Amino acid sequence: RKEVEQDPGPFNVPEGATVAFNCTYSNSASQSFFWYRQDCRKEPKLLMSVYSSGNEDGRFTAQLNRASQYISLLIRDSKLSDSATYLCVVNHRGGGADGLTFGKGTHLIIQP
Amino acid sequence: DAGVIQSPRHEVTEMGQEVTLRCKPISGHDYLFWYRQTMMRGLELLIYFNNNVPIDDSGMPEDRFSAKMPNASFSTLKIQPSEPRDSAVYFCASSFSAGGNTDTQYFGPGTRLTVL
Numbered sequence: 562r563k564e565v566e567q568d569p570g571p572f573n574v575p576e577g578a579t580v581a582f583n584c585t586y587s588n589s590a591s592q593s594f595f596w597y598r599q600d601c602r603k604e605p606k607l608l609m610s611v612y613s614s615g616n617e618d619g620r621f622t623a624q625l626n627r628a629s630q631y632i633s634l635l636i637r638d639s640k641l642s643d644s645a646t647y648l649c650v651v652n653h654r655g656g657g658a659d660g661l662t663f664g665k666g667t668h669l670i671i672q673p
Numbered sequence: 674d675a676g677v678i679q680s681p682r683h684e685v686t687e688m689g690q691e692v693t694l695r696c697k698p699i700s701g702h703d704y705l706f707w708y709r710q711t712m713m714r715g716l717e718l719l720i721y722f723n724n725n726v727p728i729d730d731s732g733m734p735e736d737r738f739s740a741k742m743p744n745a746s747f748s749t750l751k752i753q754p755s756e757p758r759d760s761a762v763y764f765c766a767s768s769f770s771a772g773g774n775t776d777t778q779y780f781g782p783g784t785r786l787t788v789l
Contacts (some may be wrong), residue, residue, distance in 0.1 A: 568742075595776065595777075603782070604764055604781060604782055604783055605716070606780065607777050648716070652776050663716040663717030664715070665714075665716075
């Protein structure tokens with residue numbers, strides 16, 4: 562079983578719409594969770610952390626469901642610039658940067 | 674401040690040749706990671722260092738791959754001999770273990786390697 566699984570997409574979404582995608586993880590002991598964004602032919606960059614109570618950053622909302630072992634990312638009022646690959650990242654250790662496992666990513670295309 | 678620096682940005686070589694990829698982490702960061710990314714496998718961790726010491730190299734595909742970190746500001750990933758299946762984007766990332774955001778890794782721009 563893969564440690565971190567994501568629907569690769571692509572998700573084709575019209576500009577202004579709301580889009581959401583999930584990620585599941587296999588290690589129930591995982592401690593921390595993140596979404597990274599990767600633009601075409603660029604490096605991954607941290608988008609936001611995912612907290613147990615859920616968190617919001619502007620148009621982006623991240624949620625964690627420990628019981629079902631999944632995290633989600635919701636993007637409201639999508640912009641053309643949101644087109645990218647979104648990587649789900651799970652830290653399967655107690656903390657620290659050496660325990661990160663990256664999903665393969667979900668490809669999002671925002672259409673005008 | 675400068676981010677993670679990688680060189681070269683692009684490398685095209687022929688099968689059997691030696692390839693050396695270079696990385697300069699963010700100053701003060703004590704973790705350095707080497708990743709390989711392909712469409713099929715996604716982002717794979719090859720090896721990582723803590724305070725210049727290799728901690729986990731279980732992701733290194735085979736003996737053709739080797740990595741060194743002679744000091745806190747420089748690391749290399751070497752492939753010898755290279756094979757077409759090594760074609761991928763190789764990323765270097767660094768992180769800082771103390772303080773907040775210890776889980777955040779900062780990636781370099783990557784080296785796009787093509788082995789013919």
